[in-house]
Amino acid sequence: MPQNYALWLPKRGAAFEVGPAPYTPPGPGQVVVRVRAVAVNPVDGIPGLAYRVILPWLTFPAVIGSDVAGEVVEVGPGETRLRPGDRVLGMATGLECNRNLAAEGAFQHYAVLMNTMVSPIPDDLEFEQAAVLPLTLSTAATGLCQRDHLGLPLPTISPSDRAETVLVWGGSTSVGSNAIQLARGAGFRVVTTCSPHNFDYVRSLGAAEAVDYHGSDAAARVMKAVGDSPLAGTLAIGNGSVPKSLAVAARATGAKRIASAQPALMTRLQMLTRRRHGVHVSAIWGGTLKDNEVGPGIYVDYLPAALKAKVFRAAPEAVVVGEGLDHIPVALDRLKKGVSAQKLVVKV
Ligand SMILES: NC(=O)c1ccc[n+]([C@@H]2O[C@H](COP(=O)([O-])OP(=O)(O)OC[C@H]3O[C@@H](n4cnc5c(N)ncnc54)[C@H](OP(=O)(O)O)[C@@H]3O)[C@@H](O)[C@H]2O)c1
Incomplete structure (x- = not known):
């Protein structure tokens, strides 16, 4: 041995x-x-x-x-x-x-x-x-695809475009880089946030719109980028992302669901003083996909073919x-x- x-x-x-x-x-x-x-x-x-x-x-x-x-x-x-x-x-x-x-x-x-x-x-x-x-791909996939979070379809290597938008708050994080690509792989339009020096980076991963998350008007600018397209769901990544995503999800049409990558305790604390406006907020644990269909759906069925076909980076x-x-x-x-x-x- x-x-x-x-x-x-x-x-x-x-x-x-x-x-x-x-x-x-x-x-x-x-x-x-x-x-x-x-x-x-x-x-x-x-x-x-x-x-x-x-x-x-x-x-x-x-x-x-x-x-x-x-x-x-x-x-x-x-x-x-x-x-x-x-x-x-x-x-x-x-x-x-x-x-x-x-x-x-x-x-x-x-x-x-x-x-x-x-x-x-x-x-x-x-x-x-x-x-x-691995971990950040798993976290993104759990948030996007697991039924207790956003419950969106698994990605494929030749998706058909859908009319809905996925908001990825924190697209230049490792979790966000994976989330943008997985959401695109399921055919969704992606709106994301990051610092301006990463706009080209997140667009290269498939984001349609990139918005600077700094400043008190960030949620309003994200709302404008989402436009009339209904939201399929929101992945909230990074400090302060949950309340700002909540402001967007409360006003947008479509699914009122946010999956937060911040620890459960932090997510709950951020929600304490806020009205939810009917928005469902859940905290992701990036390893849970190993026990359901999402883990093999990503690591067995999707990723090997997607990396080979160069549709996932x-x-x-x-x-x-x-x-x-x-x-x-x-x-x-x-x-x-x-x-x-x-x-x-x-x-x-
Ligand atoms: N729940 C889970 O199972 C799980 C698993 C893995 C990670 N996480 C959590 O997910 C988060 C991201 O992890 P990671 O490894 O992907 O991070 P990372 O790549 O180390 O994050 C760095 C990025 O964070 C961005 N950023 C910083 N503050 C932000 C904010 N307030 N809003 C949006 N973006 C912000 C920066 O963007 P710019 O440079 O563009 O400004 C930078 O690109 C962390 O909080 C981590 O603890 C959770």
């Missing part, structure tokens, strides 16, 4: 440590991936106290991380779609409350992944760029912070300073 190494989190709030880890063979419905690149997400760098609130079930020592790109080295019994040697990306689900397993975290050399959360990638897509996708741009598990904490420190239309990645 190969020797595995992991970036261990010994306990809540402690410093990370690189050390040996068991190699865990795949069970039914699983594959083992030799991790070649990981990306970091805000949830990976949250302080000890926030861990207690956001991930109260997590047991220690833990191996965290969600975004993996690498090669399949072993497949579980009965696996026919994926084979050893396949170049793939996948979402590691070890942090999910019904998994909570170090072997299934991303930040290690050999990670055990669910086969339905793994997509083969084209030869010309580098591992570092592929690693930008691994976006935003990967910025490689370093090589080796010990560079992951460096990437997390850098993420806390903020990024714009970029994803921080470490080669493993």
Whole structure:
């Protein structure tokens, strides 16, 4: 068996440590991936106290991380779609409350992944760029397609245009970059918000209209960009996005539904003093799609073909912070300073 190494989190709030880890063979419905690149997400760098609130079930020592790109080295019994040697990306689900397993975290050399959360990638897509996708793609797909959120159709590689608009508040975030493309892949017109220096970027992903989210009149300008087109739903990403999206959804025609990417507690706090005007607001947990039709609908049925046909881009741009598990904490420190239309990645 190969020797595995992991970036261990010994306990809540402690410093990370690189050390040996068991190699865990795949069970039914699983594959083992030799991790070649990981990306970091805000949830990976949250302080000890926030861990207690956001991930109260997590047991220690833990191996965290969600975004993996690498090669399949072993497949579980009965696996026919994926084979050893396949170049793939996948979402590691070890942090999910019904998994909570170090072997299934991303930040290690050999990670055990669910086969339905793994997509083969084209030869010309580098591992570092592929690693930008999993968690934020999952979060966008959960918000857009899961029935308890916006419940929109899954994307296809040759969609027919629909008359409705999806509002993606925060289109230049990693979650937003995926959401714009998935909504377009389902045929919707997309209106989004970002800073003006990212207007061309979000348009290149398929947004019809880009609006600057800064300023007290942002919701009014978004409303104007939505125009007469009924809303199919709104994905609210970024600080303060829920109240502003609410102002738009309350006045627009169409579906009065907002899916928020902010944590449930934050979403509830933002709603406390606001009248909802009949708008349904739900908080996304980006891993829930693994247990319903949305996970395989994206990772098995859509993404491999969409990447190959180049109708879906691994976006935003990967910025490689370093090589080796010990560079992951460096990437997390850098993420806390903020990024714009970029994803921080470490080669493993
Ligand atoms: N619920 C879940 O399961 C889940 C999963 C993953 C992420 N998230 C959350 O989703 C959010 C986005 O995560 P990410 O990794 O995609 O972020 P990210 O890429 O690191 O976000 C950076 C971007 O945020 C944009 N931004 C900053 N403040 C904003 C605001 N007030 N409104 C709209 N955009 C704003 C900036 O846009 P400009 O540079 O254009 O100004 C920048 O491009 C975070 O809050 C994260 O915690 C939730």
